[in-house]
Amino acid sequence: MPTYQHLLRASGLARIDAQALFAHVSGHGRAWLIAHAQDKADPALVAAFKVLAARRLTGEPVAYLVGSREFYGREFAVNPAVLIPRPETELLIELALQRAPANARVVDLGTGSGCIPVTLKLERPDLAVSAVDVSVAALEVARSNAQQLAAEVRMLESDWFAALAGDTFELIVSNPPYIEQHDPHLAQGDLRFEPRGALTDEADGLAHIRRIVAGAAAHLVANGWLLFEHGFDQGEASRALLAKAGFLAVETWPDLAGLDRVTGGQWGGL
Numbered sequence: 001m002p003t004y005q006h007l008l009r010a011s012g013l014a015r016i017d018a019q020a021l022f023a024h025v026s027g028h029g030r031a032w033l034i035a036h037a038q039d040k041a042d043p044a045l046v047a048a049f050k051v052l053a054a055r056r057l058t059g060e061p062v063a064y065l066v067g068s069r070e071f072y073g074r075e076f077a078v079n080p081a082v083l084i085p086r087p088e089t090e091l092l093i094e095l096a097l098q099r100a101p102a103n104a105r106v107v108d109l110g111t112g113s114g115c116i117p118v119t120l121k122l123e124r125p126d127l128a129v130s131a132v133d134v135s136v137a138a139l140e141v142a143r144s145n146a147q148q149l150a151a152e153v154r155m156l157e158s159d160w161f162a163a164l165a166g167d168t169f170e171l172i173v174s175n176p177p178y179i180e181q182h183d184p185h186l187a188q189g190d191l192r193f194e195p196r197g198a199l200t201d202e203a204d205g206l207a208h209i210r211r212i213v214a215g216a217a218a219h220l221v222a223n224g225w226l227l228f229e230h231g232f233d234q235g236e237a238s239r240a241l242l243a244k245a246g247f248l249a250v251e252t253w254p255d256l257a258g259l260d261r262v263t264g265g266q267w268g269g270l
């Protein structure tokens with residue numbers, strides 16, 4: 001049997017990926033690995049690690065292989081039915097937390113893993129949080145995350161606003177599928193394994209954003225906020241859509257990489 005150090009080094013994986021997969025199969029983190037680097041590896045661990053390493057080498061995302069990803073300091077279960085939570089989306093959380101009045105009603109459109117509504121509810125227990133997704137498989141993941149993390153979130157199957165007739169909110173948030181259909185990134189890296197319907201609108205990238213902007217007015221109270229994530233090159237188009245629809249205080253905020261990432265506006269109430 002190889003040593004643990006040899007097992008990980010010979011895997012052909014990036015060190016951080018090898019450590020994550022090893023931690024998943026063994027329950028042992030980096031400190032344990034450092035202490036036991038020269039030990040002969042347990043054959044059962046070697047076998048389990050090699051199965052996941054082989055899958056990782058074909059491109060499967062680490063988050064799907066280990067079944068979870070951290071978002072805003074909490075672990076969310078994920079599977080190939082949902083987009084893997086991204087650090088960029090934490091900007092949407094920050095902006096939402098700043099703008100949500102006490103006891104606000106909030107809805108997340110296209111919730112996927114549920115990382116957005118669950119985080120909002122746990123950070124701000126005063127909020128009344130709802131979440132919708134058109135995918136039943138995604139809602140199952142979102143519901144299970146809400147339950148695991150003890151967050152009370154109302155989850156509904158809905159194509160954007162379809163199941164929300166008559167409901168109004170102080171805040172609407174969304175990380176919709178915004179990648180343009182021919183974007184080469186769809187054929188690269190983790191995105192190849194994520195649900196295509198969570199990534200692209202199969203059009204110019206703005207189709208779902210247009211629907212969300214168009215539908216939001218009927219579901220926002222006066223001065224309520226709509227905030228949504230978008231691609232680095234969609235800030236200007238997003239602001240134009242909001243302004244044209246009658247939103248005020250329209251603004252785009254950059255992510256930590258300095259790229260346009262979230263745009264929002266306040267419903268004028270007309």
Ligand code: GLN
Binds near residue numbers: 083229
């Ligand atoms: N931010 C993701 C990416 O570009 C896309 C997520 C989305 O379409 N909402 O990898």
